[in-house]
Amino acid sequence: MLVNTLKSNQPYVIVLIIFVSAALWLFSFVNPIGISISTDTFYSPFYSLIVKIIEYKTSFSVFLTLLIVVLQAFLLVFFNKTYILINYRTYLPAFFYIIIASSFVQLQRINPVILGAIFIFISINNLFSIYRSDYTLNKLYLAGFFIAIASLFWTPFIFFVILIWISLLVLRPFIGREWLVGLLGFLTPYLFVFVYYFVFTSGDQIEMLIASLQQSLKININLNFLHFSYYILYGFLFLLLILASYTIIANFQKKKIRNRKYFEINWWIFFISFGLLVFFESVGYEIIYVLCIPLSFLLTDYFYTIRKSWFLNLLLVVFYLSIIYIQITAHQFDELL
Numbered sequence: 001m002l003v004n005t006l007k008s009n010q011p012y013v014i015v016l017i018i019f020v021s022a023a024l025w026l027f028s029f030v031n032p033i034g035i036s037i038s039t040d041t042f043y044s045p046f047y048s049l050i051v052k053i054i055e056y057k058t059s060f061s062v063f064l065t066l067l068i069v070v071l072q073a074f075l076l077v078f079f080n081k082t083y084i085l086i087n088y089r090t091y092l093p094a095f096f097y098i099i100i101a102s103s104f105v106q107l108q109r110i111n112p113v114i115l116g117a118i119f120i121f122i123s124i125n126n127l128f129s130i131y132r133s134d135y136t137l138n139k140l141y142l143a144g145f146f147i148a149i150a151s152l153f154w155t156p157f158i159f160f161v162i163l164i165w166i167s168l169l170v171l172r173p174f175i176g177r178e179w180l181v182g183l184l185g186f187l188t189p190y191l192f193v194f195v196y197y198f199v200f201t202s203g204d205q206i207e208m209l210i211a212s213l214q215q216s217l218k219i220n221i222n223l224n225f226l227h228f229s230y231y232i233l234y235g236f237l238f239l240l241l242i243l244a245s246y247t248i249i250a251n252f253q254k255k256k257i258r259n260r261k262y263f264e265i266n267w268w269i270f271f272i273s274f275g276l277l278v279f280f281e282s283v284g285y286e287i288i289y290v291l292c293i294p295l296s297f298l299l300t301d302y303f304y305t306i307r308k309s310w311f312l313n314l315l316l317v318v319f320y321l322s323i324i325y326i327q328i329t330a331h332q333f334d335e336l337l
Helices: 002-007 012-024 026-030 047-053 059-083 092-101 112-128 137-153 155-171 176-200 203-216 228-250 257-279 285-305 309-330
Strands: none
Touching: 002 012, 002 092, 002 285, 002 309, 012 026, 012 059, 012 092, 026 059, 047 112, 047 137, 059 092, 059 112, 059 285, 092 285, 092 309, 112 137, 112 155, 112 257, 112 285, 137 155, 137 176, 155 176, 155 257, 176 203, 228 285, 228 309, 257 285
C-alpha cells in the first residue's frame, strides 16, 4: 500500500512528501543543534558572506535548509519528467532525496554544500540537455559557469568540472570546441573574483583566500567515526545500493539508449562525490546532499523494477524506522562524529 501510494503521480503525493520532510526536521525546528562543521573553518568568497547574515544555530537556518532540500528534491522530479531518466512519471526521486538528505540531523542547518549544490543541480540540468541538441555551446558554458559558482561556496566542487567532459564523452560525438567552452565558463567567475580581490581588497585577503583553497584540498589521512544509529541506516542503505546496482546492471541492455547514458552520468556523479569524501580532509558528510542525486534515481529505478510490493514495503518501513531512530538519538549528542 505504501509503495503503491508513493509510486503514484497524483498531487496528494507531493503533500505526503512535504509532510514527511517536515516530520523529519521537526526536532531541529524545536531544538536546532547547529554544531560547527569542518567547512565552517575555511574561507570561501560566497559562503563567508552568507554566514555574516544567517546564524546557523537558529530555526531560520533550519527552515531555509529544509526549503532548499525540498526544492532540490523536486528538481529531481523535473529532471525525470524532462529527460526521462526512468520510464515512469513519479515523485519517488523526491521522496528518496529528502529521506537520505535528512539523515544527518546535525547537518540540518545552513552550510556551504547545500548552498553550492543548488548550482550543481543547475549545471546537471544543462549537461543533461546537451543530448541530441543541435547547439550546445551555451549550455556547456553555463554548466562550467555554475560549477565554478558552486565551488565559490565550497571549494571541492571544483572537481565537478570533470563532469562536463564525462558528459561530452557519454552524450555527444567529439567536437573540439565543445571541450573548451565548458572550461571557459568555469574560469569566468574566477576571473571576476580575482579582479575584485585584486582591485578592492588588500593583499592579505588574497593570501587568505589562496591559503584556504590549499587547506580545503588537503588529502585526507584520518578516519571519522559516527554514532551507532548512523551505521544502521547507512549499512542498510549500502545493502540497498548493492541490490539496486545489481538489478540495474542485469537489466541495463534492456533500457533505452537515453536511459543508459543518463545513468552512466549519475554513476559518475556518485563516484566523484564519494571520491571527494574518501580522499579530501575538508570533505565531510555534508557531501550527502550531492550523493543523494544518483542514489535517488537508482533506488527509484529499483522500486519500479522489483514487483514484490510486500518486500518493497518492508524496505521502506525499515528505512524510515532507521531515520526515526537517528532523529531520536541525534538530539542527545552535541557532536557530529
